[in-house]
Amino acid sequence: MGSNGRRVRDAGWYRSLLHPGKVYRDSEVYRSVVRHPKPDTPRGRAMTSFQNFFLHIYPVKVPREIIRTRTTFRLGFIAAVLYGILFISGTYLMFFYRPTVPDAYFDMHTLSTSVAFGQFVRNVHRWSAHLMVVIVILHLLRVFYSGAYRPPRQFNWVIGVVLLVLTLLMSFTGYLLPWDQLAYWAITVGTGGTEVGSAALLRFYVLHIYFIPALITVILSIHIWRVRKDGFAVSDRRSEPETEPVKEVADAEA
Ligand code: HEM
Numbered sequence: 037m038g039s040n041g042r043r044v045r046d047a048g049w050y051r052s053l054l055h056p057g058k059v060y061r062d063s064e065v066y067r068s069v070v071r072h073p074k075p076d077t078p079r080g081r082a083m084t085s086f087q088n089f090f091l092h093i094y095p096v097k098v099p100r101e102i103i104r105t106r107t108t109f110r111l112g113f114i115a116a117v118l119y120g121i122l123f124i125s126g127t128y129l130m131f132f133y134r135p136t137v138p139d140a141y142f143d144m145h146t147l148s149t150s151v152a153f154g155q156f157v158r159n160v161h162r163w164s165a166h167l168m169v170v171i172v173i174l175h176l177l178r179v180f181y182s183g184a185y186r187p188p189r190q191f192n193w194v195i196g197v198v199l200l201v202l203t204l205l206m207s208f209t210g211y212l213l214p215w216d217q218l219a220y221w222a223i224t225v226g227t228g229g230t231e232v233g234s235a236a237l238l239r240f241y242v243l244h245i246y247f248i249p250a251l252i253t254v255i256l257s258i259h260i261w262r263v264r265k266d267g268f269a270v271s272d273r274r275s276e277p278e279t280e281p282v283k284e285v286a287d288a289e290a
Contacts, residue, residue, distance in 0.1 A: 081096070095264065099271050109178055111171055112175050114175075115175055121160065122165060122206075125157050126161055132151055135240075144214045144215070176196065176200060179193070184268075189262075198255055202248055206244065208226065210244050211226075212232070212236070212237060
């Protein structure tokens with residue numbers, strides 16, 4: 037190709053016509069958003085994990101036994117996903133609910149009968165809440181029976197207990213909000229109070245939609261950050277020697 041041809045090939049308009057993707061990926065705006073090289077080499081993959089906000093919570097390399105289902109049964113992960121579903125479905129419900137004695141019950145009624153997807157979202161919210169309590173308890177049992185609470189993970193165990201208490205509190209405070217007979221009498225018995233009125237309804241609402249979720253969001257972030265820093269308990273076992281000499285046998289042989 038002569039110098040004329042080279043000039044045409046190097047021209048911006050010609051390149052953008054033939055390789056629109058490449059021109060876009062080379063642009064300053066794209067490079068300011070995506071800073072890592074292509075993840076097609078070990079270095080590219082490592083850089084992708086370090087630079088990406090969502091991926092950086094994962095280690096770059098993961099031992100095979102950690103991703104086996106039976107290691108964790110994905111229970112912590114499932115609990116976190118349920119929390120996400122509760123957050124989104126709860127936000128939808130908030131658009132149609134007023135936490136006052138004359139309105140609460142009728143708002144829930146209107147939501148179930150006249151709002152698009154109202155009954156569906158309400159059911160998703162309620163069932164996810166029940167399921168989250170069960171899954172968090174199963175997650176605790178999994179951690180306990182696999183000995184994952186042992187050093188250096190005692191701190192994360194304590195954080196986990198706080199998360200369990202907060203999950204139960206979410207369930208408890210949410211129970212009152214429909215303001216029907218079941219809600220009213222369950223909370224009257226549960227709180228040991230003689231009168232559950234508008235003040236209780238408002239306080240339970242604020243706790244349910246703001247205070248406890250804010251605490252869970254912060255504490256859950258610390259929980260997952262600690263899992264990342266401590267590594268999974270199962271990976272400790274890999275670094276332990278296969279067999280250890282039993283002291284008595286070693287003494288007897290001496
Ligand atoms: C809102 C509730 C909770 C959420 C969303 C949650 C989330 C997670 C996630 C995503 C993991 C990574 C491993 C896995 O998926 O199983 C994990 C690990 C862990 N969790 Fe939880 N968790 C919660 C409650 C608890 C409770 C109640 C305890 C115990 C009292 C606990 C103690 C631990 C410990 C010690 C680990 C590390 C396990 C290991 O290294 O094998 N967590 N959690």
